[in-house]
Amino acid sequence: MAINLRNRHLLSLKHHTPQEIEYLLDLSADLKNKKRAGIKGDLLAGKSVALIFEKPSTRTRCAFTVAAIDEGGHPEYLGKNDIQLGHKEDVADTARVLGRMFDGIEFRGFSQKVVEDLAKYSGVPVWNGLTDDYHPTQILADFLTVRENFGRLKGIKFVYVGDGRNNMANSLMIGAAKMGMHFVIGAPESLFPDPALVEECEKMAADCESGATIE
Known part of the structure; x- marks a missing residue:
């Protein structure tokens, strides 16, 4: 059966089947090989991605930024001092605004509820780059490494x-x-x-x- 994850969120791995996780690992391996070969993609051509970082990170920020650019997308970094997330505006309002302007949202911060509310109200795919509860993108990277070494x-x-x-x-x-x-x-x-x-x-x-x- 063909796997279609279009417009799906990645908030944790709880809601993904083993087949969907395997598909994400296959896709990751393919993109990694293309990166090494210097092949640029167009999976995100014409798309803009918001990168919300309540917590700073070297690897997560660079990984999302480079991945978006390599596939023809435009990443926009939004640090904790750049937007009013949960301060002057509640999360639902911010999510609606960002969802009208961006094609996807990555969130790295503290509360799992924030990333879930972004997914609930934005109308675009949301990816969890880390919360206090879960770090699904890191696990995909770890599992890819395990698979590369053990098959x-x-x-x-x-x-x-x-x-x-x-x-x-x-x-x-x-x-x-x-x-x-x-x-x-x-x-x-x-x-x-x-x-x-x-x-x-x-x-x-x-x-x-x-x-x-x-x-």
């Missing part, structure tokens, strides 16, 4: 050592559950992941019949 995701044992409650641990656990990986978190009990999310991920794995395990 697969399914059955790989992926060990994460650190704060099991943060956005990376949350997103890795969700992605691993979808893709049939064996995900292990090494953390002191005070930094264990949210039991509700662990249960949700175990249900995702069962629903997808991915064979994933979480420890």
Whole structure:
């Protein structure tokens, strides 16, 4: 079955099927190869993308900017002092304004609710470049690296050592559950992941019949 993600948001990986995640990884690998070969694309020709950064970042900003330009798009950086997001204007109003001017919105900041409200009210695709809860674009990059080195995701044992409650641990656990990986978190009990999310991920794995395990 053909995969069509046109006009879809990327707020976390919860709402993407394993097949859709695999498609995104295939697309990423193809674009990476074209970049290395010096081949410019036109997937975003005539499109403008708003890059909202409440939190500064070297890699995320550069990655989104270069990716848009390489595919013929125009990225517009909007730092925390450039717009009135959540201050003089509420998020819904800002989303509506940006949605009339831009073809897509990337958000990197704090609250997951903000990126979800941008998606709800803007009328254009919204991509989560990081919130306190999730970091889906980073997980796609990590999974591409795993696949490049091991040739697969399914059955790989992926060990994460650190704060099991943060956005990376949350997103890795969700992605691993979808893709049939064996995900292990090494953390002191005070930094264990949210039991509700662990249960949700175990249900995702069962629903997808991915064979994933979480420890």
